[in-house]
Amino acid sequence: MxxxxxxxxxxxxxxxxxxxxxxxxxxxxxxxxxxxxxxxxxxxxxxxxxxxxxxxxxxxxxxxxxxxxxxxxxxxxxxxxxxxxxxxxxxxxxxxxxxxxxxxxxxxxxxxxxxxxxxxxxxxxxxxVCQVGFQSFGSHALAHAARLVADGAIGRLRGVGVHGAWVRERAYFTRAAWAGRMALDGVPVTDGALTNAFAHATASALRVACVAHDADVAVELERYRVASPEGDDTATARLTANGVPIVVAVTLCAAEHHLPVIVVHGDRGRLELQYTTDTLTGRTADGAEVSGPPGRTALLDDLVAHLAHPTRPLLAPLASCAPFMHLLEAVRRDGPARPLPDAAVEEVDGRPVVVDADATVRGCAERLALFSELPVPWVAAAPGRT
Ligand SMILES: NC(=O)c1ccc[n+]([C@@H]2O[C@H](COP(=O)([O-])OP(=O)(O)OC[C@H]3O[C@@H](n4cnc5c(N)ncnc54)[C@H](O)[C@@H]3O)[C@@H](O)[C@H]2O)c1
Structure with a gap:
């Protein structure tokens, strides 16, 4: 229209x-x-x-x-x-x-x-039409990374890893009645690090991996909570589409704040995309250095342009969120995250910090592994794979 x-x-x-x-x-x-x-x-x-x-x-x-x-x-x-x-x-x-x-x-x-x-x-x-607020879908660097993957510029795609380590005060988890809740009065909310704070990470990784809107996506989950009332604040998920694993490893209880990174593993090259800053680096199969085009198109501007010229496709139409929704639905069905044992958590300046979480999430993204597939002591103490 x-x-x-x-x-x-x-x-x-x-x-x-x-x-x-x-x-x-x-x-x-x-x-x-x-x-x-x-x-x-x-x-x-x-x-x-x-x-x-x-x-x-x-x-x-x-x-x-x-x-x-x-x-x-x-x-x-x-x-x-x-x-x-x-x-x-x-x-x-x-x-x-x-x-x-x-x-x-x-x-x-x-x-x-x-x-x-x-x-x-x-x-x-x-x-x-419905545009969804995945603002990184307007990133020129993200589009460039997806093109390089689709063109085979880094060889065969072995997998995509994402690591995210953010610092959140306890107040973050009590800022609103819905914060960190799986449901309120019987109505699903499905809030958590995987489905909300780092939703962009998964949605962007799926887009870089060129996963089609109607693809079958299998989901494995390991979800834990320290400060969140029900949802996960420290979690890994492995989404498998077309045989390619996409591992997302995140925590809101990090010792230090790090920019989240999408690591694209090709068998002959590698890309790294900081999707919050649109910074793309890496090397292609022929040894060329990759650097991303800067900038992004705002989703409202894109929607207005689409409505004036409907042949111009939307950047983040509702249908494009279907692969991400497989993750959200798996989390919803998984229910409340498992509490981490006290020994896994240190109190730093009045906020909870998961021991070694920063290094652990990086390890997961590098090795395309879930927490339980790495030597992480707190996982052995709180088994919880779905
Ligand atoms: N795209 C992003 O990077 C990004 C970042 C943060 C939050 N979000 C999303 O934005 C949404 C809002 O998150 P938030 O943290 O701002 O939530 P919030 O709890 O701060 O609420 C935002 C506003 O919505 C208002 N509100 C609540 N119910 C309403 C209703 N029925 N009618 C009108 N207004 C109503 C509240 O009064 C509040 O002013 C969520 O979906 C969240 O996931 C997106």
């Missing part, structure tokens, strides 16, 4: 990651490429945020409401950005579709595979 006028964009959820969306929306509105249709959040925007909206040429008239349903019914936006807790994505996305809107929906798009299939059908039936 072509939009032949300036698209009007609503934002649902203005705090938390919604701040990043508000920045992107106001940046694009300032160029005249979109208009701000309205904001909705039960918590009012900060005075600074409101001031920036009111400063737009038609900003005085922009409705700012506490209820998304009322806003959507009133303004019927062309595009709705949904940046709210995971378990609210589907009901809010449906309200937006019912109001005739296209979607920019935050990741993970839904809290279960069943919801993903239902939402995909709803989007299709409404004749609208």
């Amino acid at each position: 072509v939009i032949d006028r300036t698209p009007r964009v609503a934002l649902i959820g203005v705090h938390g990651f919604g701040r990043v969306h508000l920045d992107g929306l106001l940046r694009l509105a300032a160029t005249g490429a979109v208009r701000v249709a309205g904001l909705a959040d039960p918590q009012p925007p900060t005075p600074e945020a409101l001031e920036r909206v009111r400063a737009l040429p038609d900003g005085a008239d922009v409705p700012v409401l506490d209820d998304a349903a009322t806003l959507l019914e009133r303004v019927r936006p062309d595009i709705t950005i949904v940046s709210t807790p995971i378990h609210t994505h589907v009901p809010l996305a449906r309200l937006a579709l019912a109001a005739g809107s296209h979607l920019l929906l935050e990741k993970p798009p839904t809290a279960s595979m069943a919801q993903f299939r239902e939402l995909s059908a709803d989007v299709e039936a409404a004749g609208r």
